[in-house]
Amino acid sequence: MKIKVLKNGGILMDIQNVSLFQSFSSLDVYHSNSDKPLPGIVIIPGGSYNRIMERDSERVAITFASHAFQAFVVRYPVVEHKDYQAAKSAVAQAFDHIVAHADELNVDPNMLGIIGFSAGGQLAAAYSNIAHTKAKFVGLGYPVIKPTIDDRMGVSTEDVTQLVNDNTPATFIWGSFNDQVTPFNDHILPYVQALRSHDVPVELHEFSTGNHGLALANKYTGIVNNDRTDEHMSEWFKLFLNWLKTLD
Incomplete structure (x- = not known):
């Protein structure tokens, strides 16, 4: 169902919400009108499996759309419905939907990637490591990697380092030493x-400033993040776009 239309940087976007087969899950589609297929980015917000962080969602999607991406946000089960395996299923179903409807979504499935923040980074990493993953590149922002904070999140996850394999897509990671x-x-x-042990191409940016949970770390997402911004850490987005240009 179409919910609204935005005009952003000269790009007309149809924004729709699509239900997924996984209960309590859906996919927000930020579809930019284009006469040719565009790269796609599937955004997995953080929120410790207790909520979907809005600062990681629409404003990140619109920012990618303004750089000629078809953008998507996965809303996986949270709060009383939170379940790690269900969340992983939602991510996989989102990719299946996008690839199955690639023509009408004007997205190039050979240039379709995933980016996740915090707990969403854990889900992005997990999906990128499955057999026959449809993600061609990966971005991980201050990701949860090991189940060391499961008690804090109230969910049982896994150590995603154990999932890495020779077919894991090229990965860009950023965070803060703080x-x-x-x-x-x-x-x-x-x-x-x-x-690195599997010779997977990886680029790492660990910033000396900033902190956890800053999304784009600029004023655009800071407005829904208690004005928490960091000019230096906000460079990750430009670095990510430049890194994508280096991929085959």
């Missing part, structure tokens, strides 16, 4: 080491 929620040595570093 992050005490997913500390670098406990989460990002082990995942980077796992990627």
Whole structure:
């Protein structure tokens, strides 16, 4: 069902919400009118499986759309319906839907990637490592990697470093050394080491400023993040776009 139309940077976007087979899950589609297929980005917001962080959602999608991406946001089960396996199923179903409707969505399935924030980063990493993943590239922002904070989140997850394999897509990771929620040595570093052990192309940016949960870290997402911004950490988005240009 179409819910609204936005005019953003000269791009007309149809925004729709599509129900997924997984209960209490849906896919927000930010479809930009285009005369040719565009790269696609599937956004997995954070929220500790207790909520969908809005700062990781629509404003991130609109920002990607303004850079010529078809953008999608997965709304997986949270709060009383939270379940790690169900959330993983929702992500997989979102990709299946996008690829099955690639022509009408004007998205190039060979340029379809995934990006996740915090707990959403854990889901993005997990999906990127499954057999026959449809993700061609991966972005992980201050991701949960190991189940060290399961008690805090109230859900049983897994150590996604154990899922990395020779077919894991090229991965871009960023975070902050100030992050005490997913500390670098406990989460990002082990995942980077796992990627390197399988010769997976990886780019890492660990910022000296910023913190956990800043989304784009600029004023656009800061307005829904208690004005929490960090100019230096906000460079991750430009770095990510430049990194994509280096991929085959």
